[in-house]
């Protein structure tokens with residue numbers, strides 16, 4: 493065991509503050525990573541503020557982790573010291589149940605070990621995330637990060653990237669598809685980049701007029717303001733697929749109206765409160781309302797390799813850890829362009 497510096501929330505809604513956590517000595521299959529950057533996901537804010545219920549404290553958030561391998565266990569095959577490595581939302585799962593065997597570890601029947609706000613598979617040892625200087629993870633849950641990608645820009649791929657890549661693949665996003673992306677934040681900007689790289693014609697659906705130029709630069713062909721009710725009439729029946737990243741309560745029915753017949757809206761944003769969906773919103777047009785949770789480890793590697801091949805990274809605003817509480821406030825106000833990433837060197841100074 494060694495103690496390392498971290499930032500933690502001591503209780504629900506408490507500001508993040510300096511803290512220290514124990515990291516286990518690397519076992520035979522473990523990789524010890526010196527963390528370089530950690531992305532800030534809106535899920536960090538929801539969980540620190542206990543907006544979904546059941547949060548565990550003290551909490552060290554952070555599941556968009558990029559670093560360099562410092563040490564590997566005797567049986568590690570995939571990594572050697574110096575490699576660029578990533579850790580996303582999971583650090584372990586049972587590896588034996590049907591979803592685990594199907595590369596869907598996020599749906600492990602025993603409950604995956606999430607990177608923070610959870611426990612290891614022993615169900616006792618708390619997990620602590622990437623707002624810290626080092627992490628020790630089994631190589632099976634450690635990702636290889638293409639060396640051509642900028643490490644700070646690659647960090648958000650570990651959650652925002654896979655969470656948008658996975659539903660685009662599941663719903664077969666392809667050349668010529670009309671895809672609507674709702675909400676231009678961390679997930680939304682990755683959805684725009686990825687869907688447009690797959691050949692889709694992307695429309696950005698945003699509440700922020702000021703983000704139009706950025707949306708187009710990121711790859712959107714069209715931009716529509718969702719704070720204008722006329723948008724919903726004008727775009728009725730338009731999209732094959734909508735990726736909905738909104739983090740706050742809103743009316744799904746209005747967005748379902750913009751799908752073509754047989755179209756699908758995938759919800760990836762997790763507003764704290766439930767919202768009613770009317771049967772007519774789905775029946776009129778045989779529409780589907782679907783969900784998607786991150787992606788399995790194999791698909792996360794596929795996404796990283798895809799981003800390496802296409803030179804895709806996140807647009808980031810790098811912050812020192814000391815600015816993390818301010819960054820949370822800005823995120824809640826939808827004032828992020830388009831992902832805060834913590835420079836972990838600031839935690840060592």
Ligand code: NAP
Nearest residue numbers: 534535675676677678679698699700739740761762785786
């Ligand atoms: P983010 O960077 O804060 O972006 C969310 C965007 O949603 C905002 O930039 C804003 O875009 C829009 N928005 C915010 N409040 C809104 C409101 N009241 N009405 C309409 N639009 C609003 O957040 P993120 O990190 O991308 O995460 C988005 C959501 O996905 C969060 O709920 C997060 O917990 C969840 N998430 C889910 C998964 C999963 O596996 N399913 C993984 C990661 C995160 P505009 O300014 O363009 O309107």
Ligand code: ZN
Nearest residue numbers: 533535651652
């Ligand atoms: Zn996340």
Ligand code: ZN
Nearest residue numbers: 586589592600
């Ligand atoms: Zn399992």
